[in-house]
Amino acid sequence: MSPTAGPDGLPPLRDIIERHGLNAKKSLGQNFLLDLNLTRKIARLSGNLDHRTIVEIGPGPGGLTRALLMEGAKRVIAVERDARCLPALEEIAAHYPGRLAVHPGDALEADWPALIAGSEPVTIAANLPYGIASLLLVRWLETEPWPPWFDRMVLMFQREVADRIVAAPRTKAYGRLSVLAQWRTRAKVVMSLPPEAFTPAPKVASAVVEFTPIPMPEPQCRVSTLARVTASAFGQRRKMLRSSLKQLTPMPELLLREAGIAPERRAEELTVSEFATLASIVERGDQASA
CATH class of the missing domain: 1.10.8.100 (rRNA adenine dimethylase, C-terminal domain)
Structure with missing residues (x-):
């Protein structure tokens, strides 16, 4: 192991970002988490990862990806739109043979049943790109048939969006997203992160929300x-x-x-x-x- 390598034997994320010129793009909603202690904590919030497949959206240079693999994920299926990040992710795939599958493309256009075919159980864990976070969440919550193809989601949002997801009636944040999320899942904020935890630092705080699907939501309706x-x-x-x-x-x-x-x-x-x-x-x- 190189003296500058991380605990997983791979180079520090800052070195990888510099080597591949991976400056975060605002147009892609990118804010990178470089602190491996934080990403490992988020990975552990996903539960026992042994024998589990993780779907990750927007892995970027692979900070959370590495944490998920270090914490024992059987397999990570990563969907990344930014072609600049693919060489960095391939380095991780080579370091963990057979455990990381990288799919270039837009998560909004992904065929999830095809991507996860034969992979059970499945958890979605991601530091979602801010620009598409709510849209992705709604699509997953509207999955048919229900119960869905995932048995848990652990997702990072802007704090404002997280507050809307878990908001109670008679509050300003309560709305359509609150109703949908709370009808089909048990949703709770499990971690808060300040702007300075990210590179570059966004203007707002962030939060991680855990979603556990309710197999038969009541009252029943479409x-x-x-x-x-x-x-x-x-x-x-x-x-x-x-x-x-x-x-x-x-x-x-x-x-x-x-x-x-x-x-x-x-x-x-x-x-x-x-x-x-x-x-x-x-x-x-x-x-x-x-």
Whole structure:
């Protein structure tokens, strides 16, 4: 082992970044985590990694990738859009033969069932690029069929997004993302990171959120219907539901009465369960009129 090598026998990340000219690109939402102690802590938040496949999005120079492999991940499937990072990731793949598969391309266009074929169980663990973090999360939460192809997600977001995910009713942060995340998963913030933990330092703090899928969310409804209901309700969140839900149905009072919800209430006052109840009633109406 080189005297300057890290505990895994690979060069320090700063050396790799300098050698490959991997300055973080704002256009790609890149903020690198270079502290191996931090990345190993995040890896351990993913649980016991033995016999487990990890899907990682936007590994960059491979800081979290190395931590996941050091902590015992059987296999890491890394999806990286930035071609500049691929040589650095290939160095890690060579150091851990057969344990790292690097897929160049955009995570928003990935065929997840094909990428993870034959890999169970699967956890998603990633320092998500800020620009696509919420969009990726929503796509994973809207996965069909449910339960999904992953059994846990451990994801880093801007602190503001993390707060929206776990927000309770009657709070400013509570919204569509809160309802979707909390209906289909048990979501909780498990780690906070200050801006100076990253290179370059972003202007905001970050947080790691753990998601554990709920096999049979209750009340039952289609996720697409829940999306319609929340879009209508939160689209005019300051209005009473009897007004905001007119985008959804011409007679929202009837829908609300059947759900046992006062029409004077506003979207931010409803629980996740109440939103799912509304969605299930909308579905029955759709089926009756079909």
